[in-house]
Amino acid sequence: MSQDRNQVPYIPNVQPYTINPTTQMEYRRLAIIAVGLVLAALAAGLYLRQASTVATYAHDIRELEVRKEKLRYEIQALRADSGRLGSLERLLAAAQQMGYHQLAASDDQNRQTVTYPLQPSSGDRGLGEEISTSAKTNQAQEANLFRRLWQRFQAWLRADPGT
Amino acid sequence: MMNETLESGQQRRILWLLIVVAIAGAYLYILLVGWQLFVRGDDIPGLLDRGSTIPAVRGAILDATGHYLAVNTVQYELDITPRMLSGAQIERLVPSLAVILKRQEKDLYTEITNSNKSNYVVLGRELSAQTGRELFALEKELLNDTDKGIKFAMNAFVIAPSSSRAYPDDGIAAQVIGLINKQDVKTGLEARYDNVLSGVDGVRRNLSGQFFTRAGGYQPVQDGADLVLTIDRNIQAEAEWLLLEQAGVSETKSIRGTIVVLDSHTGAVLALASSPTFQPGRWQEWADQPKSAFINTAVSSQYEPRATFMPLTIAAALETRVISTELTYVDSGEMTLGGQKFINWDLSTRPAVTTATLTDTITTSRAVGAVYIASLMGSPRFYEMVRRFGFGEPTGIDLPSERAGDMQLPGSPNWVLAFLGFHSIGRALTVTPIQLAAAYGALANDGVLMRPYLVSEQRSGAEVTVTQPYRVRRVVSAEVAQSVTRMLAEAVAQGQSEALVPGYRFAGISSTTGKPGFDNLPRGVPTSAYIGYGPLPQNRYVVLVWFDESPPAYFGNDVAAPVFGKMVRYLMDYMGIAPDATNEVN
Numbered sequence: 001m002s003q004d005r006n007q008v009p010y011i012p013n014v015q016p017y018t019i020n021p022t023t024q025m026e027y028r029r030l031a032i033i034a035v036g037l038v039l040a041a042l043a044a045g046l047y048l049r050q051a052s053t054v055a056t057y058a059h060d061i062r063e064l065e066v067r068k069e070k071l072r073y074e075i076q077a078l079r080a081d082s083g084r085l086g087s088l089e090r091l092l093a094a095a096q097q098m099g100y101h102q103l104a105a106s107d108d109q110n111r112q113t114v115t116y117p118l119q120p121s122s123g124d125r126g127l128g129e130e131i132s133t134s135a136k137t138n139q140a141q142e143a144n145l146f147r148r149l150w151q152r153f154q155a156w157l158r159a160d161p162g163t
Numbered sequence: 164m165m166n167e168t169l170e171s172g173q174q175r176r177i178l179w180l181l182i183v184v185a186i187a188g189a190y191l192y193i194l195l196v197g198w199q200l201f202v203r204g205d206d207i208p209g210l211l212d213r214g215s216t217i218p219a220v221r222g223a224i225l226d227a228t229g230h231y232l233a234v235n236t237v238q239y240e241l242d243i244t245p246r247m248l249s250g251a252q253i254e255r256l257v258p259s260l261a262v263i264l265k266r267q268e269k270d271l272y273t274e275i276t277n278s279n280k281s282n283y284v285v286l287g288r289e290l291s292a293q294t295g296r297e298l299f300a301l302e303k304e305l306l307n308d309t310d311k312g313i314k315f316a317m318n319a320f321v322i323a324p325s326s327s328r329a330y331p332d333d334g335i336a337a338q339v340i341g342l343i344n345k346q347d348v349k350t351g352l353e354a355r356y357d358n359v360l361s362g363v364d365g366v367r368r369n370l371s372g373q374f375f376t377r378a379g380g381y382q383p384v385q386d387g388a389d390l391v392l393t394i395d396r397n398i399q400a401e402a403e404w405l406l407l408e409q410a411g412v413s414e415t416k417s418i419r420g421t422i423v424v425l426d427s428h429t430g431a432v433l434a435l436a437s438s439p440t441f442q443p444g445r446w447q448e449w450a451d452q453p454k455s456a457f458i459n460t461a462v463s464s465q466y467e468p469r470a471t472f473m474p475l476t477i478a479a480a481l482e483t484r485v486i487s488t489e490l491t492y493v494d495s496g497e498m499t500l501g502g503q504k505f506i507n508w509d510l511s512t513r514p515a516v517t518t519a520t521l522t523d524t525i526t527t528s529r530a531v532g533a534v535y536i537a538s539l540m541g542s543p544r545f546y547e548m549v550r551r552f553g554f555g556e557p558t559g560i561d562l563p564s565e566r567a568g569d570m571q572l573p574g575s576p577n578w579v580l581a582f583l584g585f586h587s588i589g590r591a592l593t594v595t596p597i598q599l600a601a602a603y604g605a606l607a608n609d610g611v612l613m614r615p616y617l618v619s620e621q622r623s624g625a626e627v628t629v630t631q632p633y634r635v636r637r638v639v640s641a642e643v644a645q646s647v648t649r650m651l652a653e654a655v656a657q658g659q660s661e662a663l664v665p666g667y668r669f670a671g672i673s674s675t676t677g678k679p680g681f682d683n684l685p686r687g688v689p690t691s692a693y694i695g696y697g698p699l700p701q702n703r704y705v706v707l708v709w710f711d712e713s714p715p716a717y718f719g720n721d722v723a724a725p726v727f728g729k730m731v732r733y734l735m736d737y738m739g740i741a742p743d744a745t746n747e748v749n
Binding site: 029032043065069072073074080081083084088089 | 223236331397
């Protein structure tokens with residue numbers, strides 16, 4: 001079919017594409033709601049995460065506090081035990097078991113006063129000399145001990161690091 | 164057109180609604196963040212629960228050598244909730260509990276099963292710390308049992324701890340430490356230092372709300388500070404032993420007695436023993452004990468010092484330069500002052516007229532000499548010196564219920580001149596043992612009066628507060644103090660053999676005293692005392708021994724002096740002070 005160019009060509013009444021304002025509003029609303037939801041979810045997530053962390057810490061703290069309280073009670077008990085173990089009554093009982101007894105301050109018969117420096121009387125000369133000799137021997141032994149310790153210390157200083 | 168207007172209005176409303184919702188959301192969000200991060204639990208009223216208290220541990224009391232005299236310990240109570248237990252669980256529980264509680268299985272089983280409807284059954288009270296440890300181990304075992312039929316619920320088994328006071332040395336220095344009972348009655352150091360010993364309870368509070376629960380409002384507990392005393396438990400124990408067993412209260416049948424040992428240079432109290440006393444840990448026995456057992460005799464009892472006051476009169480006269488150490492006077496055996504005749508106690512046995520020195524006055528307790536010296540001084544100077552020695556006011560020792568002593572002073576309606584004579588010989592006035600010991604401490608310490616004290620340190624964690632010795636005042640010059648010391652030492656050497664300790668020189672004097680209202684011995688109610696200090700020349704230790712109502716032997720030299728001698732000998736041994744061969748006679 002030929003086309004008559006004198007005729008006004010048929011142009012359909014096509015409306016240009018436009019967005020319905022109502023539809024546009026719904027998209028915006030959806031977007032806002034979506035963003036709101038995301039933010040709310042984020043806030044809730046953050047809150048839940050924080051609350052759960054706090055609750056965990058609170059539980060840990062509570063457990064530590066309970067443990068601390070038990071330890072405090074244990075310290076109390078140990079202090080009381082140490083006091084009881086060091087009591088005069090117990091010391092006296094232990095000493096009695098070992099064959100000792102408490103000497104009264106006025107008990108002169110079982111009392112020996114040792115004066116220093118030792119000054120033996122004529123009657124005690126033998127004893128005094130013995131004590132004096134014994135003291136000299138002790139001094140010599142102590143001197144030897146220190147000498148030996150010093151030698152060992154020097155030997156250790158001179159030794160190889162690996163030894 | 165109309166539709167367009169309608170849509171536009173809807174859009175605006177929706178927009179406003181969104182804005183309002185956004186603002187409200189932002190507000191809530193900010194509030195939430197604020198609560199989570201910045202707001203303290205305490206600032207939100209209504210969200211706080213009452214919380215639970217963490218009880219502070221009461222501080223311990225230690226002696227000078229670091230041993231516990233009073234310390235908190237733990238006792239446990241065991242509660243079971245039978246309705247939370249199955250038969251299998253009870254079968255599992257009973258044998259273990261029987262071993263720990265040292266009870267019959269049958270009894271325990273009956274006790275638990277018969278009270279099946281009860282909320283809980285108390286199976287043990289006041290259980291020891293060791294029992295508590297065993298119960299905790301059992302609880303752990305039961306809670307972690309792999310057999311689900313046996314595994315316990317948390318609340319079925321409750322071990323409740325509580326604190327109680329323990330006294331490891333079973334009542335040493337009980338009068339000093341004092342008591343504390345469940346009715347919160349406190350005496351002694353427990354009362355005086357209650358605010359230090361108590362500490363501050365901690366509080367644990369949980370925030371509770373519809374949306375969240377978190378730990379909050381935690382206030383840490385602050386335990387009480389420990390007190391370290393100047394008292395040495397070994398010296399204290401010896402003093403108490405002397406009072407009770409050796410030669411003190413039981414032997415002399417005195418109703419009360421006290422021994423005070425002071426460090427004259429610092430005022431530190433090394434021993435403060437009183438008898439009768441009580442066992443602080445055994446409150447069940449308190450009802451059977453006399454009331455006097457709870458009175459600290461050394462600070463709360465008053466008596467006439469009599470002869471023990473004369474050296475102080477002499478020191479006062481020397482200090483005010485009314486007399487010199489070379490003074491001699493004619494002692495006729497009696498003297499009148501203010502219309503009152505004063506007679507020497509031994510007038511019937513001593514020659515009526517003698518020439519006496521100051522040392523004689525002390526050695527033989529001549530009332531005439533002391534009254535004569537006081538009359539030379541006159542009232543203003545005498546009473547000023549008495550005040551400077553610390554009489555008429557509490558010493559300030561850190562114990563409650565300290566008494567000041569009674570004395571009529573010039574200016575008071577009942578005072579007459581005769582009181583000057585009475586007071587110069589230690590009559591018609593009362594003092595406490597600690598006052599007298601402190602006054603003699605001044606003579607021993609070259610004339611400087613120190614305040615007696617009992618607590619040397621307060622230890623709170625790493626923080627240590629040390630008590631510094633407190634110098635009250637100079638009472639007399641060092642020369643006067645040394646002169647009187649020489650007289651007192653001479654008195655010991657001449658006439659008080661019971662107080663002598665070979666190898667040591669001590670200054671001292673005995674006194675057969677009376678209580679107010681009882682003048683005539685032996686019909687009155689005598690008290691016997693001995694006070695001394697030494698070893699010379701350092702004069703470090705003051706020892707006072709006092710017995711109340713000690714007939715038939717009532718002379719201070721017979722009753723108190725031997726105990727003084729024993730106490731001094733122990734003290735010299737314990738302190739490692741070697742005897743001096745030159746003092747062998749004394």
